[in-house]
Amino acid sequence: MGSVGTSPPPEVKHGVNFSTQRGFSKKLKSGFKETLFPDDPFRQFKNEDKPSRRFIKGVQYFIPIFEWLPSYTWKLFSSDLIAGITITSLAIPQGISYAKLANLPPLVGLYSSFVPPLVYAIMGSSRHMAVGTIAAASLLVGQSISSVCDPEKEPTLYLHLIFTTTFVTGIFQAALGVFRLGILVDFFSHSTITGFMGGTAIILILQQLKGIFGMKHFSAKTNVVDVIKGIIDNKQEIRWETTVLGVIFILFLQFTVFLRNKRPKLFWVSAIAPMCVVVVAAVFVYLVKGQNHGIQIVGHLDKGLNPLSIKYLNFDSKYLSAVIQAGLITGILSLAEGIAIGRSFSVTENTPHDGNKEMIAFGLMNTIGSFTSCYLTSGPFSKTAVNYNAGCKTAMTNIVQSILMALTLLFLAPLFGHTPLVALSAIIISAMLGLIKYEEAIHLFKVDKFDFVICMAAFFGVAFLSMDYGLLMSVGLGLIRALLYVARPAPCKLGKISDLGLYRDVEQYDTTKFPGVLIVQLGSPIYFANAIYVKERIMRYIQSEQDGSGDVVEYVILDLSGVTSIDMTGIEGLLETNRTLEKNGIQMSLVNPRLEVMEKLITSKFVDKIGKESFYLTLDDAVAASQYKLNIVKTNGVYDESVDESNHHD
């Protein structure tokens, strides 16, 4: 192999550990655990000695309500009650409006704030989550199912298909949780969600202009171009009466938001503002006989709790693929939103939050919801933020919300039938204005251009193409970014900071170099996708060293400290690099391979081929060895047999 193992320099202080190797089952178990159980979820009860304690802890783990309910107090309840009332006052107008986004009867929106919050209160791990329907998913599911069934012509079939979609979503979410595939949700980056929310907000605002303008005809499509064209085409339908009302409502709502931002203690003003708008608008329109002025209202609403809908689930193969597709996309989207918001509050308050438990809770609430005339629910950003600001302490707020919603359904539902559509539109527009986070986009642009592109792909994709395309494009770009990282893990050239004895990036720190020696810190991982790159990059370093300082490289030292994984093609790439270097009379040594890498280098016989004497534990040892050998060459004019084959030696 042409190495100088026979005369190691005396400076080598400590060898690389060639002996520690884990067995296959241990490696598999560790890999499995890191991939699917990184939070070691069963730790809390599996270490209990007494079986009864272990059982109780286990039940508490799987059904979180048993964790907090035993120690629940009246003091906590008083906080939760206020928060619960606040979110219900938001849930009623939002429920009605978002149901309309999904082309559903308004009552379905109210039903969806009765059953699912109860389920979440039992199963959910977050203390701050307020369950409800979400605008983006409502629009998306409405669009998808409308493409196979016209909600105007076949409203019953359409409704049943929506329930079926919710069922699919629920099963899918629960399965993700059970199989601990939260890893899928991880691939929805913050940038994707920011862009998606912004794009959705834009198209929702444009869509709600229908309500604000009091128009009867409107574009069925949601993208910006079609909607604007639709408004221009039907501009003669615009009624000044509703427009004036709508603008006033929006201004009022935005003022309350402004107030909340100025004085956080006044959060409740903005929280009950939508309810006030609904009540004021309904009374006003009733008094002025708004129908005569073209002001449309929600229409008749029946009293009564959720009817059972389990028997209506429709798995007709004609619609199944659309239903499954819509269920999966909205399922993962609403998980991404719900988990992100739950996590952010749990960090602020240092309360528990478990992504996999959340998935199971969301899954169950959607599955049970689909049996009881509810459609897709999640943890909406806005409602959860209101809940948090209102001082919620536990998931009890969801029980309060549920009970109040039940009372509303039983006794007050008909009253809400008088709500003018323009009020609902104003509420949606006002909520959506808060979701266009341009400062965040500017921040992304400043910090990370690729993240900015990912965000903009979602934003423009949603606004100008369609919601699912926008989402897929953005997630796709995120995956490409991850793959590009693997294809090109950045190496860097190291030099020594002389007075400190440290080896650091020559671009970053003022370092000195050793003549004839090239030190490269390789990036992680070394995989099939970058094996050739790694070799070419090393050769380029050598070349530029010779072009720049005219210094002929005779030793290449590869620092593997940062490389956490290597595969077969990567190992072959290193062997190939070594072969090419040898042909050019250059010696290669490797410094500090990590455990997983070392295991593979040994089993693949790489170590045998390269020779154990080419491995060093520290850069200092490797450099000292190279200097020692270079001195021999300088003194004797030759250092070992491999020199005979090399072609550019001094």
Add this chain to the structure above:
Amino acid sequence: MGSVGTSPPPEVKHGVNFSTQRGFSKKLKSGFKETLFPDDPFRQFKNEDKPSRRFIKGVQYFIPIFEWLPSYTWKLFSSDLIAGITITSLAIPQGISYAKLANLPPLVGLYSSFVPPLVYAIMGSSRHMAVGTIAAASLLVGQSISSVCDPEKEPTLYLHLIFTTTFVTGIFQAALGVFRLGILVDFFSHSTITGFMGGTAIILILQQLKGIFGMKHFSAKTNVVDVIKGIIDNKQEIRWETTVLGVIFILFLQFTVFLRNKRPKLFWVSAIAPMCVVVVAAVFVYLVKGQNHGIQIVGHLDKGLNPLSIKYLNFDSKYLSAVIQAGLITGILSLAEGIAIGRSFSVTENTPHDGNKEMIAFGLMNTIGSFTSCYLTSGPFSKTAVNYNAGCKTAMTNIVQSILMALTLLFLAPLFGHTPLVALSAIIISAMLGLIKYEEAIHLFKVDKFDFVICMAAFFGVAFLSMDYGLLMSVGLGLIRALLYVARPAPCKLGKISDLGLYRDVEQYDTTKFPGVLIVQLGSPIYFANAIYVKERIMRYIQSEQDGSGDVVEYVILDLSGVTSIDMTGIEGLLETNRTLEKNGIQMSLVNPRLEVMEKLITSKFVDKIGKESFYLTLDDAVAASQYKLNIVKTNGVYDESVDESNHHD
């Protein structure tokens, strides 16, 4: 932020570099260069001062023949001539057999060894490549186009569609080269190719049993189950005469392979063996009047060079999608094979090889080939290996092959019409037996289980489903592996090897720990896909520290030396981690962020939020600082204002 910036311990020797920041254009340029131009291809001529020299070097760069032809000698030519004759003797039987795999007239196979080698000789960068058709791609392209056009019923249309596919392949390959997207080929790992070749070999061998058994009816499908069922269903058609002949031929061919492996100098025996089989078989069958015994022959072959086919390219929209799909898949597949084999010999011989130039050369040879009645060509493993063993020195061997093939087409073609099909089948089977590399699979199994799965997915996918599914499954698994790596970049806990002053993985080396301090080396990158994981993993380390030794962690030191990239979600994850740690009364410090990471930490205001005093250049400094602060706590019972909020302090 609750840090102790006001009283840094005296031990900090050297600060982290917060000042070096590259401009956007510099970062973009560097990122672009690393991604697409890692080999710095234009270095060779862009540094030339004289314009005329630069022009000459530029031409030599883009058209490699000008690089070696000026210094070409008679001595080199004598080597190349012998190698050229050898590969031609292989090219004739292989050309006829592989054309039959693609359901093409045998002559097209011969044409394909006339024009493409000439193009490659001018444009190709490898010295050892022998251009020709390849079995796997022939079968794959034949299958794909057969699905839209029956080669029996519409042979002319079928032929034209194959030319069109070749054209698409050529344009695609050249475009990949021009846009330097060799990165796509990188995603075909060695394991994928091994499995794919093995699976293809299996189905090819089974298919060729038709020729060996002399059967007339055979399964049109290629998967193992269907082919075996087809043989059993038509077993009454098996002719003992051809079977005996076939077995003899296979045994003879395998014996020559055995001979070559035993005595590499006798490589030429195995190289000319196929030609011998063809000649012997043709003469023998002619003498014994084989037709009477059910021995089929190739049939009439016209004399003459390649007719022009550019006018036959058929872009009918009815077939276009099949054509494009087949063109892309076979294009990238044949590139992966051709580039891999070229590279491996260039490493052995230290001769030039440039992946992007190869793509352009392959692209041009297929584009021009499609104009001149050729179908898909690449650099086949077997032929290139024969070329290398025969002592080829430059691409001149391809010119020799081309000229000899032209002479064959002009004068000898009709003679090859007498070749019995059984001889061709024996040649294919014998070639395929060499492609089933079970030792390689065993090696993969031992070294890397995931690589083994990737390999087996290709093998079984090809053998039991179809060639393209097998390939896609395997490449997909490779991508999943890369994404899994990004989702879970392995961190490790560090301890100090006391007598050496080094910090190393506690699992790998015998180290000592510092009470109250947890040192974690983070894996690279910190991206959206792992931001949550990184946090959960750190919390688990803290938890297990407390469960294990009962030691309460008060300092977490994150070693970022190995982290080469971070994105916005990753930065937020670190902030979130810091917030959670703070809530638990734990202080976090960061050691040695790399240049790219530091740039983003600064622009995202992370550094301002965490405080510069939390950054250290070495682990030693960070540990010393933590020890210093812990001592203050022990002495005074309090260390700073943030302690008031923390909840489990002694």
